[in-house]
Amino acid sequence: MxxxxxxxxxxxxxxxxxxxxxxxxxxxxxxxxxxxxxxxxxxxxxxxxxxxxxxxxxxxxxxxxxxxxxxxxxxxxxxxxxxxxxxxxxxxxxxxxxxxxxxxxxxxxxxxxxxxxxxxxxxxxxxxISQDFYGKAPFRKDFDWDAHEANTLQNIQTIVDAFKTEENENDKGIDAESSETVLNWGPTHPASGPIRLKVHCDGEDVISIDPDIGFVWRALEHLVTKKDFIGAIVAVERLCFMDNINSMIAYAQAVEEIAGTEITEFAKWMRVLLGEVSRISSHAMGMGGFYNALGLHTVAMWNMDMREFFLDFLESYSGARIATAAIEAGGVRYGLQENMLEELQLALDKFDATKDDMRAIFVKNPTMKMRAAKQGIITAQEVEEYSLCGVVARASGVKVDVRLDEPYAAYDKINMDYVTQKTGSANDRLVNLFEELEQSVDIIKQAKKHIEECIKSGKFNPTKDHMVKVPKKLPAGEAISRVEWSRGEVLMHLVTQEKATSPYRLKMKAPSFNHTMMLDKLLKGQTLSDIPLIFGSLYICQGDLDR
Amino acid sequence: MIFNIVIFPGIFYVLLWTVALFWFFRKFIAALHKRVGPSFNGPAGSYQTLFDLSKLLTKESITPDGVNPYLFSIMPILAATIAMLPTAFIPWTQTITVVQSEYALLALVVLIGIEPFLLFLTGFGSNNKYSFLGGIRVLTQMISMETSFFLSALSPALLFGTLNLNAIVEQSSWLSFLILLPAFILYFIALLGLLDQPPFNIPDAEQEIVYGFYTEYSGTNYFLLKLAEFSEFMAVFAGAATLFLGGYKGLFFDGFIFLFIKMLLIAMFMMVIRASTPRITMKQMLHFSWSYLVPLSLLNVAWIMLAKIYLLGSLS
The missing domain is CATH 3.30.460.80 (NADH:ubiquinone oxidoreductase Nqo5 subunit)
Structure with missing residues (x-):
């Protein structure tokens, strides 16, 4: 320093x-x-x-x-x-x-x-942004959203025209005698999700890839400035539905920092507990998505089956399975009742019952190794150079995990270590994903044990300790808050003005943005069959890609 | 004869097989997936595929702009017809074989082998990049898989000295089953390739090229292509059961039911592989086929010849 x-x-x-x-x-x-x-x-x-x-x-x-x-x-x-x-x-x-x-x-x-x-x-x-926003800088404070939205038809026409021009120009400049062509991989493709990869290919060989993103742009960073500090969490949690708790934790921490609020010990432990449940829910989908991209749906189904039990816990805690809105500045939104932890125990048992099968059949799958062990290799230098994080970085052997680097909530009291692999291939990312699932379950067990003990000894009052009051109006200030989200580091930069009732500016740095940037580099010279493999292995969610 | 064409083992039987096998596949893979599968219509959802197929039959078949409409629409009919023809040569029971022929095995093999070429033409005629890529993939896969398919399918002929399927079934025994076991395994692997099943489902890899040669097809045309696919399943499964597993021969009595059970067992095995193996790439398939499968098939021919001379010397 x-x-x-x-x-x-x-x-x-x-x-x-x-x-x-x-x-x-x-x-x-x-x-x-x-x-x-x-x-x-x-x-x-x-x-x-x-x-x-x-x-x-x-x-x-x-x-x-x-x-x-x-x-x-x-x-x-x-x-x-x-x-x-x-x-x-x-x-x-x-x-x-x-x-x-x-x-x-x-x-x-x-x-x-x-x-x-x-x-x-x-x-x-x-x-x-779509073509109708080109050159208009929509996030500037003087941009008139109402005026823009008044001529929706004109805007749609702009997008359609741009698309048609592009369609006509796609094959221009390509030798008609050669087998080169431009393929659209997405946005309505069986494996793509709302993202479009413009694949310039020669038969089966990929020449270059130009990702076109923004199909699920909801302008979340603008949306939060229109809401109060509590209302903003529903925009923040839509960063990606798969892991919504951790994104809310990041936002809540930034607000607490500006307000100068210290949350209770119980709320900190609850954030760990809920955050890891959310991470499991996301990793389970991510692993399934990886295999789905290779035409094998069993993993996704088995993981869904397991994940349902964790969602049951979220439902009993917050009333919602996916968009829980369970974390807000000042702690966690609801108190904890004893039967909720029993529900969590069911989920943990379910995971333990299936994990051996999962490891034997799918994590050590020989066909998968044959396909992925030499594909999509990202070296440790590239991780630093391209600002990669989360599972992708750790699979390349880089020891980076915000939970350990800059402990938040109660992670400083948790016994855990970096989960890393060596080579950084697509297969390593799959293995890492599974090992992190196991790590999360381990963390949940620790947190659950601690919470139960403290409730028993009277240290925590689970129905009263969960919230402290945060003032409705915040002073001028700014804060950054980092959390280890399921896909990697989420950094939120929050700016407020004097006596603010809503955020002035919230920047959400989301990991998929950087990972998608890598696609062209990783896929150049590979074949069409490798696109879903590498795309799936990078664990990309379009929600946090576009925001 | 008319009974044979219309009812068994003709059109009605093939339709019934398609509907039932489709349902069975969905139910079976649902169990492997820890899902329920179709469950609302009929007992255990068994009407579901019937409804699906009748829906497809009544839907509009869209012919895209810029294609040759005759080529586009005639290929599915041709594909379905040719896929159904092999059933005529299969000895379903001791008495029911529609076309008694000394060259039945040859006809079976050729009719099965022609099918991927028709699928290539469907892709070729679709005027769509994905379909075209799918078509090329079908052709590549066909060329690399058919060598070992032919070699392993003709092993029984070599062993028993006849191309007549009835004669092959009659001569089969536990000993011949053991001798033909390597050929059966090779046949099964080549079958996965020919039928575009995982891990060789490269031609219609939906995550890569949308739906391969199927992409532009809808309504009746799509139905016909699916019918062709499932008739092809039947021909290939029945071929395997007849050639290697003793056809209609059973444990205590002989009959169609045993042939059917054998076919279902092969189908179930195929489904288990489908539920546990991700897709491999084109390059890996080519490498696997030409470096391992074809040499092994040739070795298998040598093994059959040796076995015929030294183990079954009395038969010849």
């Missing part, structure tokens, strides 16, 4: 602060210094960029750029800020993509949503 401080002092800054345990928060005086600082940070070991998040300050007439640099090995992080002009033609900043490949799509997103032009960006096209 000292070397980081010395490094940052060499530049003109407004302030350098310590933030949390592992962060340095810096504001640069000149935006021109950005590239130099980024280069120095990279040389210092901070090789990963989590995300690029602009915040639009209408009254000050500036856009504040936030860069979150991370060092996955020594766990030092740097939050870099700088101001740029808000006017559309002057709103530009040097791109850091040439240095940090992981910033590529994040900068494109900032360009689409805020109109920030990144100079010397290799591929600055709009992303996520």
């Amino acid at each position: 000292q070397s980081l401080y010395a490094l940052l002092q060499m530049y003109e800054t407004e302030y350098i602060e310590d933030y949390k345990k592992s962060w340095k928060k810096v504001k640069l005086s000149n935006a021109e210094d950005l590239l130099k600082v980024a280069k120095a940070l990279k040389a210092n070991g901070l090789k990963t960029i989590a995300t690029v998040s602009p915040t639009d300050f209408l009254e000050k007439n500036i856009i504040e750029m936030n860069y979150f640099f991370e060092d996955l090995i020594s766990k030092r992080n740097c939050w870099l800020k700088c101001d740029i002009s808000r006017e559309l033609d002057k709103c530009e900043i040097e791109s850091i993509t040439p240095l940090f490949k992981g910033a590529n799509w994040h900068e494109r997103e900032a360009y689409s949503m805020f109109g920030v032009k990144f100079l010397h960006h290799p591929d600055l096209r709009p992303i996520i």
Whole structure:
């Protein structure tokens, strides 16, 4: 950390602060210094960029750029800020993509949503937004949503026209005599989900892949600014329905930090418990999805069967199976009754009863090994370079897990370790997914035991301790909050203004965004059969891809 | 003869088989999946596939723009007809064999072998990238799988010295079953390839190329293609049971029921593989076929010849 401080002092800054345990928060005086600082940070070991998040300050007439640099090995992080002009033609900043490949799509997103032009960006096209939003910067505070939505028909026409132009131009420039062609893998494809991969292929061989995303863009980051702090959780949990609890934890933590609220010990343990149940629900689907992509549906069905028991627990706790809205700032929403833990025990028993079969038949499946052990290999260097996280990073042997790196809730009292594999192949990601399922079950058992003991000894009052009051109006401030989501690190950057009743800006960095970026690199030169394999192995959810 | 064409083992029997096997597949794989499967219509959902198929028959068959409508619509009819023809050569019981022929085995093998080529043409005639890729895949798979299919299917002929299926069934015994066991295993693997079953379901790999050669088909045409697929199942299963497992010969008495049970056992085994094995790639299939399956089939022919000389010397 000292070397980081010395490094940052060499530049003109407004302030350098310590933030949390592992962060340095810096504001640069000149935006021109950005590239130099980024280069120095990279040389210092901070090789990963989590995300690029602009915040639009209408009254000050500036856009504040936030860069979150991370060092996955020594766990030092740097939050870099700088101001740029808000006017559309002057709103530009040097791109850091040439240095940090992981910033590529994040900068494109900032360009689409805020109109920030990144100079010397290799591929600055709009992303996520549909054609009717091109050049309009919809996340700026002065964008008129009502006016935009007033001429819906015109907007639809724009999208249709753009599609037709593209369809006509697809096969142009391709030699008619050759077997080259452009295939659409999605968005209404049996295995794709709402994402479109434009596959440029020669017969069975893939030449290049251009992912087209944004089919489930709900503008969640904008939506939360229209709701109060409690109402925002229903937007936040829709990051991805499969693991909604952990995304709500991230948001609640950011709100609590700004409000200065400390939640109770019981609520912390409940967050661990619920978070892991949610992770199991997601990992079970992820494993099933991986096998579904190879035409084998048994795993998905078996996992669904097991997952239902965990959803039963969520239902008895919150009343809902999927969109639980169970975490809010100040703790967890509901108290705990004893029969709920019995329900959880049933789920744990169910998992233990099926896991041996699962491991023997599907995790060690020889055909799967034959297919996937040499496919989609991601090295540890690439993990840092492309800002990968979660299961994908750990399968490559990188020890990164926010639960251990920056413990939140009650994870500091849990006995756990990094689950990693060695080679980073698609098969390793599958094995890692299963081992993390087992780890989650183990964590649930620890948390459940602790909660039961503390209730018995009278330390926790399960019906009263779950919430502390958080003021409805928050002071001006900003916070970042990281959690280990089922697919990897979720970083939420929350900005509030004085006496705010709703978030001013919430940036959600979601892991699938970075993982989808890898598709072209991993699939170049492979065959069509490898697309579902690698796509499935990256554990992508379109919900957090588009937001 | 008319009874044979219309009722057994003709059109009605094939339709019944298609409907029943479809239902059986769904129910059986549901059990492996820990699901229930069709359950609302009829006892244990058994009417479900009947309703499904009658729905397909009454739906509009859409012919896409830019295709040759004759080629597009004639291929499913041709595919279904040719897939049904082998049933005529199968000895269903001691007495029921529609076409008694000295070359029945040859006819069976050729009629089964022609089918993938027709499916290739359906893909070729669809004017769709996915269908075309599917068609090419069918053809590639056919070429690499049929060598071992033919070699293993002709092993009994080599052993018994006849191409007459009735004669093959009559001569079969426990000893011949053991001698033909390697040939049966090779036949079964090649069968998975020919019928596009996992792990060789490459031609209609829906996660890769949507539905392969089926992609553009709907309504009656789709129904006919499915009928062709299930008739093909019947021909190939019945062929396996006749050639290697002693056909209609049973434990205490002989009869159609034993042939049927043998066919079902093969179907069930195929389903278990379907429920536990992911798909392999084209390259792996080619490698597997030409590096292992074909050489082994040739070795198997040598084994049959040796067995015929030294084990069954008295028979020849």
